[in-house]
Amino acid sequence: MSTATAQKQGFGATLWDYLTTVDHKKIAILYLVSGGIFFLAGGLEALLIRIQLMVPDNNFVSSGMYNQLITMHGTTMIFLAAMPFIFALMNIAVPLQIGARDVAFPFLNSLGFWLFFFGGVLLNLSWFTGAPDAGWTAYAPLSTTSPGHGMDFYVLGLQISGAGTLIGGINFLVTIINMRAPGMTYMRMPLFTWTALVTSVLILFAFPALTVGLFLMMFDRLFGAGFFDPTMGGNHVIWEHLFWIFGHPEVYILVLPIFGLFSDIISTFSKKRLFGYSAMVFATVLIGFLGFMVWAHHMFTTGLGPIANSIFAIATMAIAVPTGIKIFNWLFTMWGGVIRMTAAMLWTVAFIPSFTLGGFTGVMLAAAAADFQYHDTYFVVAHFHYVIVGGVVFGVFAGLHYWWPKMFGKILDEKLGKLAFWPFFIGFHLTFFIQHFLGLMGMPRRYWVFHSGDGLDLGNLISTIGAFFMTLGTLIFLYNVIITSIKGEKASADPWDARTLEWSIPSPPPFYNFKQTPLVRGLDPLWVEKRQGNGKMTPAEPLGDIHMPNNSFIPFMISLGSFVMGYGLIYQVDDSRWLFVAIAGLLITLGSMFVRSVKDDLGYHIHKEDLEEKGAGSE
Amino acid sequence: MKGWVSKSRILFLLSSLMLVLTGCGRSNLTALQPKGEGADVIFDLMMLSVIIMVFVGVVVMAIYFFVLIRFRQKKDQEDFIPKQTEGNQFLEVLWTVIPILLLVILAVPTVQKTFMLADTTPSEENKEDAITIEVTGKQYWWHYNYNGQKIQTSQDLYIPTGERVYLKLNASDVIHSYWVPTISGKMDTNPGENTNEMFLHAYEEGVYYGKCAELCGPSHSLMDFKVIAVSPEEFDQWVSDMQNVDTDATPESDSAQRGKELFTEKSCIGCHAVGAGGGASTGPNLTNFGDRAKLVGYKENTKENLVTWLLDPEKFKPGNKMTGKYGNGDPVNPISEKEASQIADYLLQLQPSEITPEDAKSTDSDSEEEK
Numbered sequence: 009m010s011t012a013t014a015q016k017q018g019f020g021a022t023l024w025d026y027l028t029t030v031d032h033k034k035i036a037i038l039y040l041v042s043g044g045i046f047f048l049a050g051g052l053e054a055l056l057i058r059i060q061l062m063v064p065d066n067n068f069v070s071s072g073m074y075n076q077l078i079t080m081h082g083t084t085m086i087f088l089a090a091m092p093f094i095f096a097l098m099n100i101a102v103p104l105q106i107g108a109r110d111v112a113f114p115f116l117n118s119l120g121f122w123l124f125f126f127g128g129v130l131l132n133l134s135w136f137t138g139a140p141d142a143g144w145t146a147y148a149p150l151s152t153t154s155p156g157h158g159m160d161f162y163v164l165g166l167q168i169s170g171a172g173t174l175i176g177g178i179n180f181l182v183t184i185i186n187m188r189a190p191g192m193t194y195m196r197m198p199l200f201t202w203t204a205l206v207t208s209v210l211i212l213f214a215f216p217a218l219t220v221g222l223f224l225m226m227f228d229r230l231f232g233a234g235f236f237d238p239t240m241g242g243n244h245v246i247w248e249h250l251f252w253i254f255g256h257p258e259v260y261i262l263v264l265p266i267f268g269l270f271s272d273i274i275s276t277f278s279k280k281r282l283f284g285y286s287a288m289v290f291a292t293v294l295i296g297f298l299g300f301m302v303w304a305h306h307m308f309t310t311g312l313g314p315i316a317n318s319i320f321a322i323a324t325m326a327i328a329v330p331t332g333i334k335i336f337n338w339l340f341t342m343w344g345g346v347i348r349m350t351a352a353m354l355w356t357v358a359f360i361p362s363f364t365l366g367g368f369t370g371v372m373l374a375a376a377a378a379d380f381q382y383h384d385t386y387f388v389v390a391h392f393h394y395v396i397v398g399g400v401v402f403g404v405f406a407g408l409h410y411w412w413p414k415m416f417g418k419i420l421d422e423k424l425g426k427l428a429f430w431p432f433f434i435g436f437h438l439t440f441f442i443q444h445f446l447g448l449m450g451m452p453r454r455y456w457v458f459h460s461g462d463g464l465d466l467g468n469l470i471s472t473i474g475a476f477f478m479t480l481g482t483l484i485f486l487y488n489v490i491i492t493s494i495k496g497e498k499a500s501a502d503p504w505d506a507r508t509l510e511w512s513i514p515s516p517p518p519f520y521n522f523k524q525t526p527l528v529r530g531l532d533p534l535w536v537e538k539r540q541g542n543g544k545m546t547p548a549e550p551l552g553d554i555h556m557p558n559n560s561f562i563p564f565m566i567s568l569g570s571f572v573m574g575y576g577l578i579y580q581v582d583d584s585r586w587l588f589v590a591i592a593g594l595l596i597t598l599g600s601m602f603v604r605s606v607k608d609d610l611g612y613h614i615h616k617e618d619l620e621e622k623g624a625g626s627e
Numbered sequence: 628m629k630g631w632v633s634k635s636r637i638l639f640l641l642s643s644l645m646l647v648l649t650g651c652g653r654s655n656l657t658a659l660q661p662k663g664e665g666a667d668v669i670f671d672l673m674m675l676s677v678i679i680m681v682f683v684g685v686v687v688m689a690i691y692f693f694v695l696i697r698f699r700q701k702k703d704q705e706d707f708i709p710k711q712t713e714g715n716q717f718l719e720v721l722w723t724v725i726p727i728l729l730l731v732i733l734a735v736p737t738v739q740k741t742f743m744l745a746d747t748t749p750s751e752e753n754k755e756d757a758i759t760i761e762v763t764g765k766q767y768w769w770h771y772n773y774n775g776q777k778i779q780t781s782q783d784l785y786i787p788t789g790e791r792v793y794l795k796l797n798a799s800d801v802i803h804s805y806w807v808p809t810i811s812g813k814m815d816t817n818p819g820e821n822t823n824e825m826f827l828h829a830y831e832e833g834v835y836y837g838k839c840a841e842l843c844g845p846s847h848s849l850m851d852f853k854v855i856a857v858s859p860e861e862f863d864q865w866v867s868d869m870q871n872v873d874t875d876a877t878p879e880s881d882s883a884q885r886g887k888e889l890f891t892e893k894s895c896i897g898c899h900a901v902g903a904g905g906g907a908s909t910g911p912n913l914t915n916f917g918d919r920a921k922l923v924g925y926k927e928n929t930k931e932n933l934v935t936w937l938l939d940p941e942k943f944k945p946g947n948k949m950t951g952k953y954g955n956g957d958p959v960n961p962i963s964e965k966e967a968s969q970i971a972d973y974l975l976q977l978q979p980s981e982i983t984p985e986d987a988k989s990t991d992s993d994s995e996e997e998k
Binding site (some may be wrong): 070071072075141142143147149150153238239243244245278279280281283284285286287309310311313314317318321322325326328329332333335336337339340342343344345346347348349357360361364365368371372374375376377378379380381383384385445448449450452453454455456457458459461462463464539 | 651652653656657658659665666668669672673676677679680683684687688690691694695698699700704707708709710711712713714715718719722723726727730733734737738740741742743744745800801802804806808809811812813814815817818819820821822823836838839840841842843844845846847848849851925945946
């Protein structure tokens with residue numbers, strides 16, 4: 009059921025296959041493609057923002073449109089691009105790295121994706137009637153009083169896609185705890201799996217805060233409640249808290265798996281075991297824990313008082329310690345190794361100084377008193393782009409180069425990969441480095457215009473030029489994807505001489521992943537077998553029937569119902585007849601759930617004989 | 628922590644660290660050349676953190692480049708298997724403890740200064756004399772209420788140099804944030820009961836640029852204001868001038884006289900007060916409109932601009948609350964061009980005080996203002 013066989017099917021059959029699939033490898037591709045499309049939309053929005061800020065007093069877009077662009081850029085990039093990229097990487101790698109045949113709940117995996125997808129589509133449909141315009145942080149009362157339906161799309165779109173993310177997080181949590189192959193103890197798990205585990209825990213605890221906040225905002229906007237309305241006895245600061253109790257861990261949700269991925273890549277391409285493995289695990293867990301203790305550093309100027317500000321300042325600074333441990337362990341993994349500078353490694357190596365700089369400004373921002381100057385200026389904009397682009401986006405590029413063979417059976421062109429890297433890397437620093445200074449020179453963030461004579465012209469122009477370089481890099485990468493899919497070189501099972509389990513099976517793997525569950529004999533199990541055995545994993549079980557889940561269209565229908573319901577809820581404010589649409593959507597969702605509950609779906613077995621026929625091909 | 632490093636060293640660091648290309652920005656807007664207590668205190672903390680970060684950065688980058696150059700795969704190394712080191716406990720402890728120490732060095736002054744900046748109650752001895760001003764952020768302008776002096780005004784905040792002026796910050800619609808980078812850090816203005824406090828303490832006279840720093844709607848980036856720091860004597864003069872405004876005075880020119888009548892006829896007066904004693908504050912108080920450093924916060928305060936504004940406020944501030952509210956609510960053609968010109972004549976001659984932004988500039992060697 010690899011892409012090779014999929015190509016032989018007609019387009020309709022392939023489409024149906026993807027609409028109903030519960031295979032983690034195909035769901036990874038779904039996440040990747042939809043995340044990629046949203047990434048391009050968010051990137052286009054960013055480019056329009058930078059064109060508007062190219063020269064002072066510009067009128068390229070109107071101020072109303074500008075606020076929509078910044079809001080949608082932020083929301084799209086975080087929720088609809090970075091999140092699915094992370095889930096794409098987790099889906100392709102985690103089950104394979106722990107020697108599992110799929111995730112614990114394949115049906116939920118599909119449901120998580122489709123909820124995310126329909127939430128994202130709902131949010132982006134707002135462009136036709138006016139997009140949300142209160143910033144991605146949606147601070148009340150600006151968000152609750154924003155005219156039009158833009159913010160309603162924000163609330164409902166994120167609520168639906170957030171449910172998908174939560175489901176996905178729980179799924180990976182259970183998968184990693186329960187589905188590890190024999191011998192794969194916690195302290196033998198690859199760092200990527202470890203970070204995926206911690207990220208799943210963070211999702212489990214962080215997303216409900218967002219859900220609650222969005223529910224309150226939904227009641228404020230759609231049904232006239234006043235949770236965040238000071239004139240009705242509400243308090244808008246509650247939204248700030250709820251949003252950041254979710255919002256800060258979200259940063260770690262995005263970046264931790266990338267840390268794990270870099271650990272795997274650095275280890276593979278230095279041909280060395282990860283330096284200080286247990287320290288790395290410890291640092292990951294500590295970052296995840298501390299990530300929940302620091303949300304109010306986004307609110308130093310809200311007026312929480314010096315005691316709260318000091319506590320959160322020190323807690324925030326503390327995160328620099330485990331992060332520093334990671335940076336040094338990566339450097340010392342490379343120390344004494346044999347570094348192969350592939351495209352994946354190039355992105356990884358570029359990540360270290362870029363992210364470190366983001367970490368430095370993070371510590372600077374943590375100094376609560378000084379934050380009175382930095383807060384809500386371009387200094388902050390520079391900081392979080394250094395962390396999210398320099399961390400997450402670089403990481404996604406690295407991860408795609410690394411796992412592309414496992415996903416599609418072909419190796420992304422290395423030359424083009426490096427060619428895409430340089431303009432993106434240079435453009436990134438050109439765009440964002442200067443923004444630190446723009447902020448300190450008095451440019452607040454989310455500014456539609458700056459005035460000539462305010463001394464901000466040159467910096468903004470440089471920043472805009474950088475954005476075009478980044479665009480160029482992205483386009484070259486896209487070209488690489490296309491050219492590789494047409495005439496890419498076919499990948500072997502282990503093209504990178506790697507160390508972990510996913511490289512012990514063919515690229516792309518058969519749909520059941522492992523013909524026989526492997527026995528894990530140490531950290532970096534494949535490397536262990538290569539050095540001490542015959543280079544193949546020892547099976548932990550005799551060849552037998554494999555139980556597989558059936559494909560299902562129900563996740564799609566449940567999500568479609570939520571989408572319809574969301575749409576109806578948004579417009580029932582104007583005309584109560586829209587309530588019927590909302591109810592119809594609700595019925596589709598509940599009906600689909602009902603079918604799922606009463607219909608036995610026991611899956612099917614691949615018989616031992618069929619597996620034997622395929623011979624040793626899967627090894 | 629003042630004097631922790633000498634000013635000259637700070638300047639040296641600044642010039643080497645801050646990009647040579649851009650300099651430090653506009654001298655009365657930038658946070659990098661502080662001219663007030665808050666900004667000064669923060670700048671020292673900023674520099675301390677920069678020095679620590681540069682130190683760490685140099686160490687990390689030295690290892691980084693050494694590793695990348697020294698351990699790159701050589702031609703004959705394709706089959707070479709390096710030693711599979713597990714780790715090193717000493718090193719782990721080292722790069723845990725040293726960062727902790729460095730962070731303590733930063734954390735102590737951070738806490739100190741956080742508390743210092745939050746000290747917004749006047750001390751016992753100057754409780755009587757301390758100036759406290761209520762600041763209210765509104766879409767998209769600022770209202771000031773000098774409680775002790777019984778003066779209400781808008782947009783331009785007059786303060787004396789050389790002392791702390793205490794602000795009580797609030798908002799009437801959405802969250803805004805009051806930021807005058809050159810003299811102080813920012814503080815949010817919340818709607819409702821969450822009143823915030825901060826102080827402004829300008830060392831030198833000058834017209835300082837202020838910006839709204841919290842997204843508040845379409846004209847967020849146009850919600851500029853000015854803080855006009857004058858000498859204490861000039862400030863006292865301004866206070867007495869403002870307290871003794873003759874609101875019934877007849878303007879000199881006929882046009883302005885007609886403008887004054889129109890101001891009532893066209894219901895401008897329903898939102899805007901003229902007279903510092905109080906009155907309507909739905910729109911900015913216009914008592915000293917003729918002395919404003921800028922029109923609507925960021926435009927030259929000329930008659931031409933003012934007429935344009937009166938005819939269509941959307942041109943200068945999209946989403947403002949004035950459009951369609953005047954000229955008896957006529958949304959299409961609230962006032963004629965001639966009427967706008969007459970109202971402009973009236974407003975621009977409202978110059979009750981001898982003290983104007985010009986006075987703050989007199990000692991300001993910076994000539995950017997004249998541009």
